[in-house]
Amino acid sequence: MKTAKLTMLFCFVTLLSFGNISTKEKEALKDLYNSTKGALWRTTWNLDKPVLEWYGVVVKDNKVIELNLEFNNLRGKIPASIGDLVHLRHVNFFRNRITGAIPSTIENLKSLQSLNISFNMLNEPLPNEIGELKSLRQLKLFMNAIGGEIPSTIGQLSHLKTLELYNNQLTGELPSTIGDLINLKEMLLSSNKLSGKLPSSISNAKTLEKLSVFDNNFFGILPNSICNLIHLEELVLSNNAFYGNLPTNLASLINLKVLLIGNNDFKGELALLKGQLPNLKQFDFVNVNNQGTIATLDEEEDDN
Template sequence: MKAIKLSLLCLFITALSFANVTTNEKAALVALYNSTNGSQWTHTWDLSAPVENWYGVTIKNNKVVEISLEFNNLQGILPQEIGDLVNLKYLNFGVNKLSGSIPSSIGNLSKLETLNLSMNILEGSIPSSISNLSRLEILELGSNKLTGTIPTEISALSSLVKLSLIDNKISGEIPAEIMALTQLEEIVLANNQLTGDVPFELSYFPKLKTFMVSDNKLNQEYISVINGNNPNMMDLNSGSVITDND
């Protein structure tokens, strides 16, 4: 009798373990696994195990709040279901082999504070739905094959501290809407196909420490960007940048 009760208790505990996240969130994680060749990841997931045991997944209060799968050999596309992970605050898929476009459903992640998709082979444009990420502080999309322009909707990212789009094929002008992002400390746009003028108003960004725009098709001139009492000197011809390292 005691053995039966013990077995039932174990089953109950196991059931609770699997109930740690919603059905939608677990389904989204499984969709990610399937669409990025999960069986070949460096650190793979045992889909029969509790979600809290899956590598790189952090759960708090029964919600998936972080996914960190950097350097993990993800190959394939990001599924639209990624947008069902609505409690995410941190998402890092940097340094993998993700292809295809950034799904528009990324805009559903309204609690996101860090988004790192850098050093993959993503194509297409930055989705306008990114405007929904008003809590985003870090946006790293560098070293991909992204095209199109910097979306004007970027102005909605009022909490943004770092914007890195380095080493893509992004064209057009640096949008005037970037002036709304007064919390920016780093703007890294080097090695793209940007044209036109660098907005002079960036000179007055009080927190800006690093601004890299070398290797574009911008009007070439020396610009002094003021970082409080510490100027960052930018040479758009040679691409050299002196940054405040405090």
């Protein structure tokens, strides 16, 4: 009788340990498995075993808080039911073959701190609902084929520190709400099809350390307010259509280590900048024209 009671107690403890993950969360995980061809994953799941034993799934207090499935051959779309994993803090799907869109149901993930779906095949616009991820600190979606505009709701991510959207097909202007990202340290938007002028509101992101918009279709005069970004260490503006004189106070950005402004139409004695920026280690201001020759921009006459 005593043995039977101990057995029942053990079963009860086991049930508490493995059985309290909600049915809704478990079904959402199964949906992810099925929609991304889980049977073909490098490390697959045995759906008959407890969720705690599923590769890449981190459970705490009977809640799914992390999905770490990088380099795991996920193929297909992220199901809408991912929004049912409401306790997620970290999602890492780096280097897979995920297609389609980030579902709008992602707005339910209020505790999400990092989202990495880089090096995949996402090919639809970012959902406006991405602005609902109020706890997000890292957003890494580089090396996909994401089109459309950057939603203005991105400015609602007030805790965001890292924004990496380079090597996509993003179009349109950079929303002025980008300046609302007051904790942002890195904004990497290179190799897209973004256009328009850099919004002056970017100066409100005062903690910014790295700003790269290389290889886009930005144009116009660089806003003077960019000189307020006193923590900038890297400023990469090459291969756009910026023109005119650089801001007069650019030399006040004394923390700059990398300044790449070539292949634009800036004017003035650009070569002098190197001597005015004491920490500069990488500096490029030359323009390679269509004939393949190199011309320093400070040889051009100032229109003013």
